[in-house]
Amino acid sequence: MTYKIAILGASGYTGAELVRLIATHPMMEIVALSGDRKAGMEMAEVYPHLRHMDLPALCKIEDIDFATVDLAFCALPHATSQAVIKELPPTTKVVDLSADFRLRDPGEYEKWYGKPHSAVEIQKEAVYGLTEFYRDEIKSARLVAGTGCNAATGQFILRPLIAAGVIDLDQIILDLKVAVSGAGRSLKEHLLYGELEDNAFGYSIGGKHRHLGEFDQEFSKIAGRDVRIQFTPNLIPATRGILATAYVQGEASAVHYALADAYMNEPFIHVLPFGQAPAMKHVRGSNFCHIGVVEDRIPGRTIVIGTIDNLTKGSSGQAIQNANLMLGLDETMGLMNVPMYP
Amino acid sequence: MTYKIAILGASGYTGAELVRLIATHPMMEIVALSGDRKAGMEMAEVYPHLRHMDLPALCKIEDIDFATVDLAFCALPHATSQAVIKELPPTTKVVDLSADFRLRDPGEYEKWYGKPHSAVEIQKEAVYGLTEFYRDEIKSARLVAGTGCNAATGQFILRPLIAAGVIDLDQIILDLKVAVSGAGRSLKEHLLYGELEDNAFGYSIGGKHRHLGEFDQEFSKIAGRDVRIQFTPNLIPATRGILATAYVQGEASAVHYALADAYMNEPFIHVLPFGQAPAMKHVRGSNFCHIGVVEDRIPGRTIVIGTIDNLTKGSSGQAIQNANLMLGLDETMGLMNVPMYP
Amino acid sequence: MTYKIAILGASGYTGAELVRLIATHPMMEIVALSGDRKAGMEMAEVYPHLRHMDLPALCKIEDIDFATVDLAFCALPHATSQAVIKELPPTTKVVDLSADFRLRDPGEYEKWYGKPHSAVEIQKEAVYGLTEFYRDEIKSARLVAGTGCNAATGQFILRPLIAAGVIDLDQIILDLKVAVSGAGRSLKEHLLYGELEDNAFGYSIGGKHRHLGEFDQEFSKIAGRDVRIQFTPNLIPATRGILATAYVQGEASAVHYALADAYMNEPFIHVLPFGQAPAMKHVRGSNFCHIGVVEDRIPGRTIVIGTIDNLTKGSSGQAIQNANLMLGLDETMGLMNVPMYP
Amino acid sequence: MTYKIAILGASGYTGAELVRLIATHPMMEIVALSGDRKAGMEMAEVYPHLRHMDLPALCKIEDIDFATVDLAFCALPHATSQAVIKELPPTTKVVDLSADFRLRDPGEYEKWYGKPHSAVEIQKEAVYGLTEFYRDEIKSARLVAGTGCNAATGQFILRPLIAAGVIDLDQIILDLKVAVSGAGRSLKEHLLYGELEDNAFGYSIGGKHRHLGEFDQEFSKIAGRDVRIQFTPNLIPATRGILATAYVQGEASAVHYALADAYMNEPFIHVLPFGQAPAMKHVRGSNFCHIGVVEDRIPGRTIVIGTIDNLTKGSSGQAIQNANLMLGLDETMGLMNVPMYP
Incomplete structure (x- = not known):
């Protein structure tokens, strides 16, 4: 059956x-x-x-x-x-x-x-x-x-950190590198091969991207207060994939622990060893999400990077x-x- | 088990x-x-x-x-x-x-x-x-x-034609467009991203490619006489796939029939309706082979195009x-x- | 002034x-x-x-x-x-x-x-x-x-051969690998980045491409008789450039001599040493044309390859x-x- | 002469x-x-x-x-x-x-x-x-x-802001999207076409990139105090170009004014109208630098984006x-x- x-x-x-x-x-x-x-x-x-x-x-x-x-x-x-x-x-x-x-x-x-x-x-x-x-x-x-595909990526790397209270909720910056299939099969000039090859640019910059509605709703719900993040997606010459870079203020070890703990038993979400960063192509065509945490040279600053295939x-x-x-x-x-x- | x-x-x-x-x-x-x-x-x-x-x-x-x-x-x-x-x-x-x-x-x-x-x-x-x-x-x-991956592609489109006797065995030209993963993960200058983007070039031109050994062996065996084809592979800026274009002399309808007949019951090899041509990306990552046959404006000339994923x-x-x-x-x-x- | x-x-x-x-x-x-x-x-x-x-x-x-x-x-x-x-x-x-x-x-x-x-x-x-x-x-x-940009490329490699009478006029095959900007900035599905990446396919196959009108006119004029060539353009994932591969029947040395002689004093057209083949990216963004001649292993067969930037x-x-x-x-x-x- | x-x-x-x-x-x-x-x-x-x-x-x-x-x-x-x-x-x-x-x-x-x-x-x-x-x-x-090429891009967008005192010196984040030619013609696995196509990843993350030496030296000199920024370069599938995204804390209008004023008479550096963002391909192969300033939805937060060709x-x-x-x-x-x- x-x-x-x-x-x-x-x-x-x-x-x-x-x-x-x-x-x-x-x-x-x-x-x-x-x-x-x-x-x-x-x-x-x-x-x-x-x-x-x-x-x-x-x-x-x-x-x-x-x-x-x-x-x-x-x-x-x-x-x-x-x-x-x-x-x-x-x-x-x-x-x-x-x-x-x-x-x-x-x-x-x-x-x-x-x-x-x-x-x-x-x-x-x-x-x-x-x-x-x-x-x-x-x-x-x-x-x-x-x-949303961007919204999923951002939440995978940020939700556990907000829930665990290990980062400053007023200093969250999310910079995405996104492949072109997220825009669908629509006929738009900037999606043409000749326009996108050797190109890269931000769009919906400064808080205009609609997936912010999801971030606001979900992050505020977890935190029990209003949370507003900065979010900039950047189109890159690729077909599938999102690489999300989050700049947060919190101890890297606590950040890594919160993520590793949250996803310990998840079949699709893999937190890399501390200090390692993921690559977009490593999840292409699959339902997996790879997440890495790297400590910045400035004490208390941490970079969290997550990647998924936007279509999967x-x-x-x-x-x-x-x-x-x-x-x-x-x-x-x-x-x-x-x-x-x- | x-x-x-x-x-x-x-x-x-x-x-x-x-x-x-x-x-x-x-x-x-x-x-x-x-x-x-x-x-x-x-x-x-x-x-x-x-x-x-x-x-x-x-x-x-x-x-x-x-x-x-x-x-x-x-x-x-x-x-x-x-x-x-x-x-x-x-x-x-x-x-x-x-x-x-x-x-x-x-x-x-x-x-x-x-x-x-x-x-x-x-x-x-x-x-x-x-x-x-x-x-x-x-x-x-x-x-x-x-x-060989090139050898497989060429044989899929040519073996049934040689076996059926529908083409001139002394006038077979095979022009391949091949993606870069066929060369493996080896560190060679011409395989670098910066070298290959916006590039295309033939290699092992004029009968020097080793897969000709396979063509010679197999085609001669089928034909019961020596068969020597012309074969030129061209590297293109892609990661997976081979698009093989064969220029043969024989009636297009007979060529199409020979292919359709040979692969009628094959699960992986699909012959397109007469006059249609395949695209390399349509088999990417899969074990399928798509083959198309197009009649040339010059009577008695036919173009046969086949495509596979070289790694699959x-x-x-x-x-x-x-x-x-x-x-x-x-x-x-x-x-x-x-x-x-x- | x-x-x-x-x-x-x-x-x-x-x-x-x-x-x-x-x-x-x-x-x-x-x-x-x-x-x-x-x-x-x-x-x-x-x-x-x-x-x-x-x-x-x-x-x-x-x-x-x-x-x-x-x-x-x-x-x-x-x-x-x-x-x-x-x-x-x-x-x-x-x-x-x-x-x-x-x-x-x-x-x-x-x-x-x-x-x-x-x-x-x-x-x-x-x-x-x-x-x-x-x-x-x-x-x-x-x-x-x-x-036409395809017409220019094909003529650069074939005109001197027809004029010099060194190839069989009834056995000329021209296979082009063409970048996407030749199609202009038009909004067509197959020109989208997501469609063309890792892709390649022939179009206007079998004698349907309009640039054949130019080939027919010019080659027949040079030869003093009707000349009809086979011509197949293939779109590849690149923005600028045309790589033209001509399969001709004639002695490679005579073919090379005819080209070298024709272009000896031309500032933009460069014939490579015998046996060398050009790469599309070597002329990108410029007004140059590179041409190479390679002898096939089959006696009397020759491959001529030419490349230009279609937009220049x-x-x-x-x-x-x-x-x-x-x-x-x-x-x-x-x-x-x-x-x-x- | x-x-x-x-x-x-x-x-x-x-x-x-x-x-x-x-x-x-x-x-x-x-x-x-x-x-x-x-x-x-x-x-x-x-x-x-x-x-x-x-x-x-x-x-x-x-x-x-x-x-x-x-x-x-x-x-x-x-x-x-x-x-x-x-x-x-x-x-x-x-x-x-x-x-x-x-x-x-x-x-x-x-x-x-x-x-x-x-x-x-x-x-x-x-x-x-x-x-x-x-x-x-x-x-x-x-x-x-x-x-350094990354160092140049970062300085073009940040120097005038530090000099003008319009941003918080302790909250500067610089996220770069860089093309592959910045790594030169060296034979490294991650620079292969097959590895980089459809890929993107950060490297030297967290303050390990050598160009930070230049940022530290120059920004501290301008500010008259130690300035340490966060800096993460990300390799993308492109050959030429750097797109630099700076997240700063300061009024967008003051930021835009400082940049427009600094570069008013510069022949190579162009500051876009307020709210517009540059694209990497718009400077490819040239000596130009395009800079854009966008206001974030969070008051007092500004995104500054600059782009150059790394080789030019x-x-x-x-x-x-x-x-x-x-x-x-x-x-x-x-x-x-x-x-x-x-």
């Missing part, structure tokens, strides 16, 4: 990544793939690397019989997602990969996404999908809101990890594939 | 790729990893992307108890490989990834590799490891010689496919992972 | 490359830059790497006073170019970088570009801009049609070289900058 | 970059190129992109007649440089590109470079080569010590700028070439 899976919005990168991961998942079977503008096309026309698979053709969402679906992954754009999910049968389990249900407070949603939320009732019900920290709620959730641990891998829990499966099922190196 | 696997020469790229693929293979277990100069080191020190795995430390070959090993992959450099394999117990099944046992004729070996073969007796016994064409011999073989279908994936057969397992076991895209 | 230059269609890559090269040209001064959809914007908004320059703002073509312009570079899209150029004052010298005036025969134009030519009269007058071969006509021309020698550099001649300047003026390596 | 130039250590990337820039310099002529291990070779054998140039062959340093040399660029490795320079005729003007003469204090040199300085007397005499800040001393200097403004371009001053030439001579984009 396998669980029947639908992927809504399968024609984007996170959709393709879900297909890749589910292909070798022993307990999931894809029964429906939607792609509104591409309805009627075979998935192999959109993604020829899936040519060998026996997949359903892309269809419209309204053509899916949700009575036969155990769980739906929703990989639709922001705003579209809430409109679609509120029309789904209330019994369908959903893992949403958009930003629509990440923020608890409708006011915060409107602040960061520029318009009112249209499904406030189910927004309340959604569980934040950072698996390692919401495991129990996710197990019994109907709707899980996948995190940062979105589609995380989504399957959550779906495993929601379906009562082993959390790591189908997710232990090894990073692709080189 | 699982089969006990040793990897000799595990510190190179093909060794790391074997570890990646075996990690999710349901019937193989790695019991020994050798790396002479790195003996004593943990595999995770050499390849931190394997950090989460529970692997034996690197050891010297002489420290492996081959009585407990069901099959050894030999990923050693050319020449070293023959010296090592001739000292292994004659009952140990071996898949060799080097060039040492690919050529039947010791004279040809000496011609292409510049020194006499030192294990001529076992050279006789070795089976050429192009699975799709030597399946039966491989099943009962003790020693299988993995093919071109070496370590092929090796596991062969090992599956040698161990009586399903040929595709552990090899159906989906290409990583993007 | 300097010559007053207008660039029509300055917002594309060839426009930007013209600005880059003219910036250090001692006898040219940019007086007008057009960019219809971007009229009113500063060039530095479109191309911030030009920030330090004192350039006119982008304007509409109709706002340029051509009485004050000595020479106009026309870097507009195909079809637009002919519509614009036929309205320019007949005294304005023009170097067109589009495909509109490359083909002598209106029938051929319609065949390759899919619609009738709308400026047949001035099409007759245009001189084909492959400087090394049309030098005298260019000196006195009013309108010069810049060549393949379009904007060539355009300035032609403009120098049209203005009575030294042909190399402003074009001797050294390739950028690494 | 031109000045006669020798380049000692011409076979590295900075040597090649000096040749590239001097090639179009109207007042410099290369008369000698040394390369000890490659003595006797032509420069075009080491760097085929220089094939078209008429350059002296590589020689040994002792074979150079310094009586005929007006100025020597010394692009030798650290430690070698001091040994060579102390043997040069005391009348020869020298621009050193190594680290050997950057630090005033021999104790600091030993601390960062691990052994005592062997030319302490001429160390005293050397002028620090950050042109915009040592212009007058450089004009009359005999020996100028080129800065960060080393060889800076060296020529300094040589121009030392020879009484216009400071910008030969350095106004436009960045290469795309």
